[in-house]
Amino acid sequence: MRVCVIGLGKIGLPLAAQYASKGFQVIGCDVNKDVVESINRGVSHIKEEPGLGEKVKAAVVMGLLSATTDTVEAVKRSDVVVIIVPLVVDKKGNIDYCIVDSVTETVAKGLQKNSLVVYETTLPVGDTRNRMAPILEKSGLKVGIDFHLVFSPERVSSGVMFDYLRNIPKLVGGINEESTRRGVEFYGKVLDSKVIPVSSCEAAEAAKLFDMVYRDINIAVANEFAQFCDARGLDVVEIIEAANSNPFSRILLPGVGVGGHCAPVYPHFLIKNAADVGIDLSIAKKARKINDGMPKFTVSILKKELGSFKKKNVLILGLAYRGNVKETFMSPAIALIKNLKKSGANVFVHDSLFSKEEIEGFGAMFSDLQNPSSLDAVVLATNHREYRDLDFAELKDKGVKVFVDGRNVVNKEVVEKYGIIYRGVGRS
Protein backbone atom coordinates (compact mmCIF):
# COMPACT_ATOMS: atom_id res chain seq x y z
CA MET A 1 0.00 0.00 0.00
CA ARG A 2 1.38 3.37 -1.03
CA VAL A 3 0.06 6.43 0.85
CA CYS A 4 0.20 10.05 -0.20
CA VAL A 5 -0.13 12.74 2.51
CA ILE A 6 -0.93 16.23 1.22
CA GLY A 7 0.12 19.07 3.57
CA LEU A 8 3.29 18.36 5.55
CA GLY A 9 2.63 20.76 8.42
CA LYS A 10 2.42 20.26 12.17
CA ILE A 11 -0.16 17.51 11.67
CA GLY A 12 0.58 16.12 8.19
CA LEU A 13 4.28 15.38 8.74
CA PRO A 14 3.72 13.38 11.96
CA LEU A 15 0.97 11.44 10.13
CA ALA A 16 3.33 10.66 7.23
CA ALA A 17 6.00 9.52 9.72
CA GLN A 18 3.45 7.39 11.60
CA TYR A 19 2.28 5.60 8.43
CA ALA A 20 5.91 5.00 7.39
CA SER A 21 6.69 3.61 10.85
CA LYS A 22 4.13 0.87 10.09
CA GLY A 23 6.17 -0.15 7.04
CA PHE A 24 4.11 1.58 4.36
CA GLN A 25 5.56 3.57 1.49
CA VAL A 26 4.65 7.24 2.05
CA ILE A 27 4.96 10.18 -0.32
CA GLY A 28 4.44 13.55 1.33
CA CYS A 29 3.32 16.54 -0.76
CA ASP A 30 3.69 20.20 0.06
CA VAL A 31 3.80 23.47 -1.89
CA ASN A 32 6.71 24.66 0.23
CA LYS A 33 9.98 23.65 -1.51
CA ASP A 34 12.07 24.17 1.65
CA VAL A 35 9.81 21.76 3.57
CA VAL A 36 10.12 19.14 0.80
CA GLU A 37 13.91 19.48 0.57
CA SER A 38 14.35 19.27 4.31
CA ILE A 39 12.26 16.09 4.59
CA ASN A 40 14.15 14.47 1.70
CA ARG A 41 17.35 15.13 3.66
CA GLY A 42 15.76 13.30 6.60
CA VAL A 43 15.30 16.48 8.64
CA SER A 44 11.95 17.51 10.12
CA HIS A 45 11.22 21.23 9.69
CA ILE A 46 8.97 21.01 12.76
CA LYS A 47 11.22 21.06 15.79
CA GLU A 48 8.67 21.26 18.60
CA GLU A 49 7.00 17.86 18.09
CA PRO A 50 8.54 15.29 20.48
CA GLY A 51 9.84 12.21 18.61
CA LEU A 52 9.14 13.60 15.13
CA GLY A 53 12.76 14.33 14.17
CA GLU A 54 13.83 10.74 14.90
CA LYS A 55 10.84 9.21 13.11
CA VAL A 56 11.33 11.31 9.96
CA LYS A 57 15.04 10.51 9.84
CA ALA A 58 14.43 6.75 10.30
CA ALA A 59 11.67 6.66 7.65
CA VAL A 60 13.77 8.51 5.07
CA VAL A 61 16.85 6.35 5.74
CA MET A 62 14.73 3.21 5.29
CA GLY A 63 13.38 4.57 2.00
CA LEU A 64 9.80 4.60 3.31
CA LEU A 65 9.27 8.38 3.29
CA SER A 66 9.96 10.91 0.56
CA ALA A 67 8.51 14.33 -0.21
CA THR A 68 7.60 16.19 -3.37
CA THR A 69 5.93 19.33 -4.67
CA ASP A 70 4.49 17.29 -7.56
CA THR A 71 1.18 16.28 -6.01
CA VAL A 72 -0.38 15.00 -9.26
CA GLU A 73 2.45 12.51 -9.77
CA ALA A 74 2.34 11.42 -6.10
CA VAL A 75 -1.43 10.84 -6.28
CA LYS A 76 -0.99 8.79 -9.48
CA ARG A 77 1.39 6.45 -7.63
CA SER A 78 -0.78 6.08 -4.47
CA ASP A 79 -3.52 3.75 -3.26
CA VAL A 80 -4.54 6.09 -0.44
CA VAL A 81 -4.56 9.92 -0.52
CA VAL A 82 -4.80 11.75 2.84
CA ILE A 83 -5.53 15.50 2.72
CA ILE A 84 -4.49 17.56 5.75
CA VAL A 85 -4.11 21.18 4.62
CA PRO A 86 -5.62 24.14 6.52
CA LEU A 87 -9.17 25.43 6.08
CA VAL A 88 -9.68 28.70 7.90
CA VAL A 89 -12.07 31.65 8.19
CA ASP A 90 -11.50 35.38 7.64
CA LYS A 91 -12.13 38.06 10.29
CA LYS A 92 -15.87 37.99 9.55
CA GLY A 93 -16.09 34.20 9.94
CA ASN A 94 -16.37 33.51 6.17
CA ILE A 95 -14.77 30.20 5.14
CA ASP A 96 -11.78 30.48 2.83
CA TYR A 97 -11.83 27.33 0.67
CA CYS A 98 -8.94 28.41 -1.53
CA ILE A 99 -6.35 25.84 -0.37
CA VAL A 100 -8.58 22.79 0.09
CA ASP A 101 -10.37 23.35 -3.25
CA SER A 102 -7.13 23.75 -5.15
CA VAL A 103 -5.65 20.63 -3.49
CA THR A 104 -8.79 18.71 -4.47
CA GLU A 105 -8.51 19.92 -8.10
CA THR A 106 -4.90 18.70 -8.09
CA VAL A 107 -5.86 15.31 -6.62
CA ALA A 108 -8.49 14.91 -9.37
CA LYS A 109 -5.75 15.28 -11.98
CA GLY A 110 -3.86 12.26 -10.64
CA LEU A 111 -6.67 10.15 -9.17
CA GLN A 112 -6.51 6.43 -9.97
CA LYS A 113 -9.28 3.84 -10.14
CA ASN A 114 -9.97 2.00 -6.87
CA SER A 115 -8.01 4.44 -4.71
CA LEU A 116 -9.19 5.81 -1.35
CA VAL A 117 -9.31 9.58 -0.72
CA VAL A 118 -9.48 10.73 2.91
CA TYR A 119 -10.16 14.27 4.14
CA GLU A 120 -8.65 14.80 7.57
CA THR A 121 -8.84 18.60 7.26
CA THR A 122 -11.84 19.68 9.34
CA LEU A 123 -14.74 20.41 6.98
CA PRO A 124 -18.26 21.83 7.43
CA VAL A 125 -21.02 19.20 7.48
CA GLY A 126 -21.81 18.02 3.95
CA ASP A 127 -18.65 19.29 2.26
CA THR A 128 -17.02 15.89 1.65
CA ARG A 129 -20.05 14.73 -0.34
CA ASN A 130 -21.35 17.98 -1.83
CA ARG A 131 -18.21 20.04 -2.41
CA MET A 132 -15.20 17.70 -2.61
CA ALA A 133 -16.73 14.70 -4.42
CA PRO A 134 -17.88 16.73 -7.48
CA ILE A 135 -14.38 18.25 -7.81
CA LEU A 136 -12.78 14.79 -7.53
CA GLU A 137 -15.17 13.46 -10.18
CA LYS A 138 -13.60 15.88 -12.69
CA SER A 139 -11.09 13.00 -12.93
CA GLY A 140 -13.73 11.14 -14.93
CA LEU A 141 -14.03 8.58 -12.09
CA LYS A 142 -17.31 8.09 -10.20
CA VAL A 143 -17.28 8.48 -6.43
CA GLY A 144 -18.30 5.37 -4.49
CA ILE A 145 -17.90 3.26 -7.65
CA ASP A 146 -14.49 3.98 -9.20
CA PHE A 147 -12.89 5.47 -6.08
CA HIS A 148 -13.69 5.56 -2.35
CA LEU A 149 -14.16 8.70 -0.30
CA VAL A 150 -14.00 9.16 3.46
CA PHE A 151 -14.00 11.93 6.05
CA SER A 152 -11.91 11.12 9.11
CA PRO A 153 -11.41 14.07 11.47
CA GLU A 154 -7.98 14.66 12.90
CA ARG A 155 -8.53 15.03 16.64
CA VAL A 156 -4.90 15.15 17.71
CA SER A 157 -2.99 18.24 18.87
CA SER A 158 0.42 19.40 17.77
CA GLY A 159 3.01 18.92 20.51
CA VAL A 160 1.49 15.61 21.69
CA MET A 161 0.89 13.98 18.30
CA PHE A 162 2.27 10.49 18.84
CA ASP A 163 0.65 10.13 22.23
CA TYR A 164 -2.75 11.19 20.83
CA LEU A 165 -2.33 9.01 17.72
CA ARG A 166 -2.08 6.03 20.08
CA ASN A 167 -4.88 7.01 22.43
CA ILE A 168 -7.59 9.01 20.66
CA PRO A 169 -10.07 6.84 18.73
CA LYS A 170 -10.17 7.50 14.98
CA LEU A 171 -13.60 8.26 13.56
CA VAL A 172 -14.26 7.17 9.98
CA GLY A 173 -17.33 8.08 7.93
CA GLY A 174 -17.52 7.24 4.24
CA ILE A 175 -19.61 8.38 1.32
CA ASN A 176 -21.10 4.85 1.36
CA GLU A 177 -20.61 1.60 3.27
CA GLU A 178 -17.76 0.36 1.11
CA SER A 179 -15.85 3.63 1.50
CA THR A 180 -16.25 3.42 5.30
CA ARG A 181 -15.03 -0.18 5.22
CA ARG A 182 -11.96 0.84 3.18
CA GLY A 183 -11.26 3.73 5.54
CA VAL A 184 -11.53 1.55 8.64
CA GLU A 185 -9.22 -1.02 7.02
CA PHE A 186 -6.63 1.67 6.20
CA TYR A 187 -6.57 3.21 9.69
CA GLY A 188 -6.52 -0.24 11.28
CA LYS A 189 -3.21 -0.81 9.51
CA VAL A 190 -1.51 2.54 10.15
CA LEU A 191 -2.67 3.46 13.68
CA ASP A 192 -2.58 1.75 17.07
CA SER A 193 -5.69 3.53 18.33
CA LYS A 194 -9.24 2.23 18.19
CA VAL A 195 -10.98 2.93 14.85
CA ILE A 196 -14.68 3.79 15.08
CA PRO A 197 -16.84 3.67 11.95
CA VAL A 198 -19.77 6.13 11.87
CA SER A 199 -22.79 6.01 9.58
CA SER A 200 -21.72 8.65 7.03
CA CYS A 201 -19.16 11.30 6.19
CA GLU A 202 -21.67 13.87 7.49
CA ALA A 203 -21.72 12.13 10.91
CA ALA A 204 -17.90 12.21 11.06
CA GLU A 205 -17.79 15.89 9.99
CA ALA A 206 -20.40 16.83 12.61
CA ALA A 207 -18.68 14.83 15.39
CA LYS A 208 -15.50 16.90 15.00
CA LEU A 209 -17.44 20.18 14.96
CA PHE A 210 -19.61 19.26 17.98
CA ASP A 211 -16.45 18.42 19.92
CA MET A 212 -14.83 21.77 19.09
CA VAL A 213 -17.96 23.88 19.68
CA TYR A 214 -18.54 22.14 23.01
CA ARG A 215 -14.97 22.96 24.05
CA ASP A 216 -15.27 26.58 22.91
CA ILE A 217 -18.51 26.97 24.90
CA ASN A 218 -16.95 25.30 27.94
CA ILE A 219 -14.03 27.77 27.83
CA ALA A 220 -16.47 30.67 27.36
CA VAL A 221 -18.38 29.63 30.49
CA ALA A 222 -15.08 29.47 32.40
CA ASN A 223 -14.20 32.93 31.06
CA GLU A 224 -17.54 34.32 32.27
CA PHE A 225 -16.99 32.68 35.66
CA ALA A 226 -13.56 34.38 35.69
CA GLN A 227 -15.16 37.79 35.11
CA PHE A 228 -17.62 37.12 37.93
CA CYS A 229 -14.81 36.02 40.28
CA ASP A 230 -12.77 39.06 39.34
CA ALA A 231 -15.67 41.34 40.28
CA ARG A 232 -16.43 39.42 43.50
CA GLY A 233 -12.84 39.02 44.68
CA LEU A 234 -12.87 35.22 44.33
CA ASP A 235 -10.33 32.79 42.91
CA VAL A 236 -11.79 31.11 39.81
CA VAL A 237 -9.13 28.37 39.69
CA GLU A 238 -9.80 27.27 43.25
CA ILE A 239 -13.55 27.26 42.61
CA ILE A 240 -13.38 25.36 39.28
CA GLU A 241 -11.13 22.74 40.87
CA ALA A 242 -13.65 22.39 43.70
CA ALA A 243 -16.59 22.15 41.26
CA ASN A 244 -14.77 19.56 39.16
CA SER A 245 -14.37 17.31 42.19
CA ASN A 246 -17.85 16.19 41.12
CA PRO A 247 -17.12 13.80 38.19
CA PHE A 248 -20.10 15.26 36.27
CA SER A 249 -18.46 18.70 36.20
CA ARG A 250 -15.68 19.18 33.65
CA ILE A 251 -15.22 22.95 33.51
CA LEU A 252 -12.08 24.03 31.65
CA LEU A 253 -9.87 26.89 32.80
CA PRO A 254 -10.31 30.53 31.77
CA GLY A 255 -7.52 32.48 30.12
CA VAL A 256 -6.31 35.33 27.97
CA GLY A 257 -8.11 33.96 24.89
CA VAL A 258 -8.48 31.12 22.40
CA GLY A 259 -6.34 30.85 19.26
CA GLY A 260 -5.08 28.45 16.60
CA HIS A 261 -6.55 26.77 13.51
CA CYS A 262 -9.23 24.90 15.48
CA ALA A 263 -11.27 26.31 18.39
CA PRO A 264 -11.78 29.85 17.03
CA VAL A 265 -12.44 28.57 13.48
CA TYR A 266 -14.66 25.48 13.52
CA PRO A 267 -17.62 26.97 15.43
CA HIS A 268 -18.09 29.23 12.39
CA PHE A 269 -18.45 26.13 10.18
CA LEU A 270 -21.25 24.75 12.33
CA ILE A 271 -22.89 28.15 12.84
CA LYS A 272 -23.11 28.48 9.03
CA ASN A 273 -24.27 24.86 8.58
CA ALA A 274 -27.06 25.50 11.11
CA ALA A 275 -28.06 28.85 9.59
CA ASP A 276 -28.46 27.08 6.22
CA VAL A 277 -31.25 24.97 7.74
CA GLY A 278 -32.78 27.84 9.76
CA ILE A 279 -31.19 27.06 13.14
CA ASP A 280 -29.54 29.82 15.14
CA LEU A 281 -26.63 28.41 17.16
CA SER A 282 -26.88 31.31 19.58
CA ILE A 283 -24.81 29.73 22.37
CA ALA A 284 -21.95 28.92 19.98
CA LYS A 285 -22.04 32.50 18.65
CA LYS A 286 -22.02 34.00 22.14
CA ALA A 287 -19.13 31.74 23.17
CA ARG A 288 -17.04 32.96 20.22
CA LYS A 289 -17.74 36.55 21.25
CA ILE A 290 -16.82 35.96 24.90
CA ASN A 291 -13.58 34.15 24.03
CA ASP A 292 -12.59 36.78 21.46
CA GLY A 293 -13.12 39.44 24.13
CA MET A 294 -10.67 37.92 26.63
CA PRO A 295 -7.50 39.77 25.51
CA LYS A 296 -9.38 43.04 26.11
CA PHE A 297 -10.55 41.81 29.52
CA THR A 298 -6.95 40.85 30.40
CA VAL A 299 -5.77 44.34 29.47
CA SER A 300 -8.51 45.79 31.71
CA ILE A 301 -7.17 43.72 34.65
CA LEU A 302 -3.73 45.25 34.10
CA LYS A 303 -5.16 48.74 33.71
CA LYS A 304 -6.85 48.54 37.13
CA GLU A 305 -3.45 48.00 38.75
CA LEU A 306 -1.24 50.14 36.52
CA GLY A 307 -3.55 53.09 35.91
CA SER A 308 -2.53 54.77 32.69
CA PHE A 309 -0.51 52.87 30.07
CA LYS A 310 1.09 56.00 28.69
CA LYS A 311 4.83 55.41 28.15
CA LYS A 312 4.71 52.28 30.32
CA ASN A 313 6.88 49.35 29.22
CA VAL A 314 4.82 46.16 29.11
CA LEU A 315 6.34 42.77 28.31
CA ILE A 316 4.16 40.01 26.84
CA LEU A 317 5.51 36.52 27.48
CA GLY A 318 4.63 34.33 24.50
CA LEU A 319 3.44 35.04 20.99
CA ALA A 320 2.20 31.51 20.18
CA TYR A 321 -1.48 30.68 20.78
CA ARG A 322 -0.53 27.58 22.81
CA GLY A 323 2.46 26.47 24.88
CA ASN A 324 5.48 24.96 23.09
CA VAL A 325 3.93 25.23 19.60
CA LYS A 326 5.21 27.61 16.93
CA GLU A 327 1.85 28.87 15.67
CA THR A 328 0.39 32.38 15.78
CA PHE A 329 -2.88 31.89 13.91
CA MET A 330 -5.50 33.94 15.83
CA SER A 331 -3.18 34.01 18.83
CA PRO A 332 -4.56 36.12 21.74
CA ALA A 333 -1.08 37.66 22.05
CA ILE A 334 -1.70 39.51 18.77
CA ALA A 335 -4.88 41.09 20.17
CA LEU A 336 -2.98 41.92 23.38
CA ILE A 337 -0.28 43.74 21.40
CA LYS A 338 -2.91 45.78 19.53
CA ASN A 339 -4.91 46.63 22.66
CA LEU A 340 -1.88 47.64 24.70
CA LYS A 341 -0.39 49.74 21.90
CA LYS A 342 -3.73 51.47 21.37
CA SER A 343 -3.72 52.38 25.06
CA GLY A 344 -0.31 54.02 24.70
CA ALA A 345 1.99 51.31 26.14
CA ASN A 346 5.43 50.40 24.75
CA VAL A 347 4.90 46.72 23.99
CA PHE A 348 7.70 44.13 24.09
CA VAL A 349 7.26 40.45 23.26
CA HIS A 350 9.41 37.50 24.25
CA ASP A 351 8.96 34.09 22.61
CA SER A 352 12.03 31.97 21.99
CA LEU A 353 10.25 30.02 19.22
CA PHE A 354 10.17 33.20 17.10
CA SER A 355 12.90 35.38 15.60
CA LYS A 356 13.26 39.13 16.20
CA GLU A 357 11.89 39.80 12.69
CA GLU A 358 8.87 37.51 13.25
CA ILE A 359 8.00 39.27 16.52
CA GLU A 360 8.47 42.74 15.03
CA GLY A 361 6.19 41.66 12.18
CA PHE A 362 3.34 41.71 14.73
CA GLY A 363 4.05 45.32 15.65
CA ALA A 364 5.81 44.67 18.98
CA MET A 365 9.38 45.26 20.10
CA PHE A 366 11.58 42.20 20.52
CA SER A 367 12.67 41.11 23.97
CA ASP A 368 15.20 38.41 24.82
CA LEU A 369 14.25 38.80 28.51
CA GLN A 370 17.38 40.93 29.01
CA ASN A 371 15.95 43.98 27.26
CA PRO A 372 14.37 46.35 27.94
CA SER A 373 16.27 47.25 31.07
CA SER A 374 13.21 48.72 32.73
CA LEU A 375 9.70 47.26 32.79
CA ASP A 376 6.40 48.28 34.41
CA ALA A 377 4.33 45.16 33.87
CA VAL A 378 4.39 41.63 32.47
CA VAL A 379 1.53 39.67 30.89
CA LEU A 380 1.99 35.93 30.49
CA ALA A 381 0.07 35.06 27.32
CA THR A 382 1.40 31.58 26.47
CA ASN A 383 1.96 28.60 28.69
CA HIS A 384 5.48 27.84 27.39
CA ARG A 385 7.44 25.37 29.52
CA GLU A 386 10.28 27.90 29.98
CA TYR A 387 7.97 30.34 31.82
CA ARG A 388 7.50 27.93 34.70
CA ASP A 389 10.78 29.11 36.23
CA LEU A 390 10.67 32.84 35.69
CA ASP A 391 13.22 34.90 37.59
CA PHE A 392 10.95 37.23 39.58
CA ALA A 393 13.90 38.77 41.42
CA GLU A 394 15.20 39.99 38.06
CA LEU A 395 11.76 41.24 37.04
CA LYS A 396 11.51 43.15 40.32
CA ASP A 397 14.95 44.70 39.65
CA LYS A 398 13.67 45.90 36.29
CA GLY A 399 10.84 47.71 38.07
CA VAL A 400 7.93 45.34 37.37
CA LYS A 401 4.97 46.33 39.54
CA VAL A 402 2.28 44.00 38.15
CA PHE A 403 2.38 40.45 36.78
CA VAL A 404 -0.78 39.35 34.92
CA ASP A 405 -0.94 35.59 34.57
CA GLY A 406 -3.06 35.14 31.44
CA ARG A 407 -2.90 31.34 31.74
CA ASN A 408 -3.31 31.02 35.52
CA VAL A 409 -0.21 28.85 35.77
CA VAL A 410 2.21 30.87 37.90
CA ASN A 411 2.42 30.48 41.67
CA LYS A 412 0.84 33.60 43.14
CA GLU A 413 2.78 33.39 46.41
CA VAL A 414 6.14 33.29 44.60
CA VAL A 415 5.31 36.46 42.65
CA GLU A 416 4.03 38.30 45.72
CA LYS A 417 7.12 37.30 47.71
CA TYR A 418 9.06 39.72 45.48
CA GLY A 419 6.61 42.54 46.12
CA ILE A 420 5.06 42.27 42.66
CA ILE A 421 1.26 42.43 42.37
CA TYR A 422 -0.07 39.13 41.01
CA ARG A 423 -3.28 39.10 38.96
CA GLY A 424 -4.68 36.08 37.15
CA VAL A 425 -7.73 35.88 34.88
CA GLY A 426 -10.46 35.61 37.52
CA ARG A 427 -8.04 35.43 40.45
CA SER A 428 -8.27 38.75 42.13
Ligand SMILES: NC(=O)c1ccc[n+]([C@@H]2O[C@H](COP(=O)([O-])OP(=O)(O)OC[C@H]3O[C@@H](n4cnc5c(N)ncnc54)[C@H](O)[C@@H]3O)[C@@H](O)[C@H]2O)c1
Ligand atom coordinates in the same frame (compact mmCIF):
# COMPACT_ATOMS: atom_id res chain seq x y z
N1 LIG B 1 -2.72 22.11 14.45
C1 LIG B 1 -3.50 21.31 15.17
O1 LIG B 1 -3.30 21.15 16.41
C2 LIG B 1 -4.65 20.53 14.51
C3 LIG B 1 -5.41 19.67 15.30
C4 LIG B 1 -6.42 18.91 14.71
C5 LIG B 1 -6.67 19.04 13.35
N2 LIG B 1 -5.94 19.91 12.58
C6 LIG B 1 -6.25 19.97 11.14
O2 LIG B 1 -5.07 19.96 10.40
C7 LIG B 1 -5.06 21.03 9.45
C8 LIG B 1 -3.64 21.43 9.19
O3 LIG B 1 -3.08 21.93 10.38
P1 LIG B 1 -1.53 22.10 10.58
O4 LIG B 1 -1.36 22.57 11.98
O5 LIG B 1 -0.79 20.89 10.12
O6 LIG B 1 -1.23 23.31 9.58
P2 LIG B 1 0.20 23.85 9.14
O7 LIG B 1 -0.03 25.27 8.76
O8 LIG B 1 1.24 23.51 10.15
O9 LIG B 1 0.54 23.00 7.82
C9 LIG B 1 -0.15 23.07 6.63
C10 LIG B 1 0.77 22.60 5.50
O10 LIG B 1 0.01 22.56 4.29
C11 LIG B 1 0.84 23.03 3.26
N3 LIG B 1 0.05 23.44 2.11
C12 LIG B 1 -0.65 24.60 1.95
N4 LIG B 1 -1.22 24.61 0.72
C13 LIG B 1 -0.90 23.45 0.13
C14 LIG B 1 -1.21 22.88 -1.13
N5 LIG B 1 -1.95 23.53 -2.01
N6 LIG B 1 -0.69 21.66 -1.42
C15 LIG B 1 0.09 20.99 -0.55
N7 LIG B 1 0.41 21.49 0.67
C16 LIG B 1 -0.09 22.70 1.01
C17 LIG B 1 1.61 24.17 3.91
O11 LIG B 1 2.78 24.51 3.17
C18 LIG B 1 1.94 23.56 5.27
O12 LIG B 1 3.16 22.85 5.28
C19 LIG B 1 -5.92 22.09 10.15
O13 LIG B 1 -6.48 23.05 9.32
C20 LIG B 1 -6.99 21.23 10.77
O14 LIG B 1 -8.00 20.93 9.82
C21 LIG B 1 -4.93 20.65 13.15
